[in-house]
Amino acid sequence: MITEWLGKVGDFSLTLLIVTVYGLLVGASIERIIAKVQGRVGIPYTQPFINIIKTFFKRTAVSHGIMFYLGPVFRIAGGIGTLAFIPVLYGSETFSNFSSAGDLFLVIYFMFFGQLGMALGAGESGHPYSAIGIARGLSQMTAYEVPFALAVISIVIQYDTLSITDIVAAQQGGWQNWTVITNWVATLAAMLAFLGMTGYSPFDIFLAPQEIPIGPPTEFHSAYLSFLQINRSLFGATKLVLFMNLFFGGATGWVELMIKTFLIYMVAIVVGVAFPRFRVDQGIRFFFKIPTLIGILSIIYVQMVITS
């Protein structure tokens, strides 16, 4: 029993390492692609790793209190917790993590948990721009969670399960079984929510480097920041894996996973380089209008067309 558990923890640590490194590399590739659009060369592929090493090796750090310490810890706990319940590769014993019945609920909870922990930590830093960033980030999150939750409810009705592994299993046997084909309405709502989740333009007002110095993490520095940097890539890659599992048929091998997640990410990038930034009220209005309507439509679609 204990060896089995230790084995599982070992497997998960391996998954964690691979997903984090993959997230960092994807981040660097995306930066390079954006740089190419702007006619630049862009950062080296190793840059995100060097940045993390540098912030970790800073000589000094100041603290603003206990929650300030705990903020990055909560944040990374949210990232790790989200990954822990997502089966990364379908059909693989090693990379299916702790996925079990009802894990979809846990994943959505953990996605929220990290953000709230971060909000508490950044709030204690006492910096006014942190507070503004949190207010904007949380209100935007509330807005994009609505279409995302509706899309998730829609596919839960469609597949009649709360287990991500079962949802992936139901999509096997060719691309015509993927949710993006069978329930394209829900996928559309979720992909619109995904634009808000990734924090690229037009929904990057909560980070806004020029107006509110990068928002919530304004005061975080040194090792605190290296935690946040690691989590940023880990959480980003985890969300991509979740979307791939829910809507694009999952993956049975690492190469398939990398191609699919990269293409999903490119949706946010293409929109991001093409559109300017929304103000926070415009962003919230946007999410409450068309994506929410599409989300409601997807539930009706599932009830009327698919399950009937």
Place this chain on the structure above:
Amino acid sequence: MSKNLTTDNTLENAELSEEEKLLFSNARPRPYEPYSIKAVEDFANWARANSLWILAFGTGCCSIELRPLMTARFDVSRFGIAGRPTPRQSSVFIIGGYVSVKTLKRIIRSYEQMQGPKFIVALGSCPANGGMYFDSYNTINQFDLYLPVDMYITGCMPRPEALLSAIMDMQDDIKAGKCDGANRYVNNLDWYKANQKKVIKNWDMPDYNW
């Protein structure tokens, strides 16, 4: 909060009122020794040199030379250099040209909030000797009396190539462990503070802005 410390470890904050003194830390910053294992320090220095984050605070007219660096022609991000809007996360402060007394106060506040190791690049002739503002009543002439400078670039104003070449020279210095401005500042804090207070008449901040 720091009543237990001896007088050697505290700063006076003499310009603050009794109420304000309670709001600010009066701890004296300490110099930081390199890691005892040389390989670790070399590795850390390599990472520091290849990930220089510049504080986005243009202090004078030479700051205009920073903008072309970020764009397609020079693209400084190739060398791991990026702008950072908050002093907490930046490691390089580029003094872009003349420093008026009013700006000097803000520069000191921002510099002290940066986390070490931190480096200052003095861009243009004005921080070195006053440049064409040498006889101005509200511009300081010699910047390194007030904060430690790690790299000078002279010219009025220097081309972006000069700035790029200086940053790359500084990367070599950082890798060799020679850029020690932050420790110099802390070791000679009283001398620097005396110089700063000589020119800044309305000193209404703590002696060290943690």
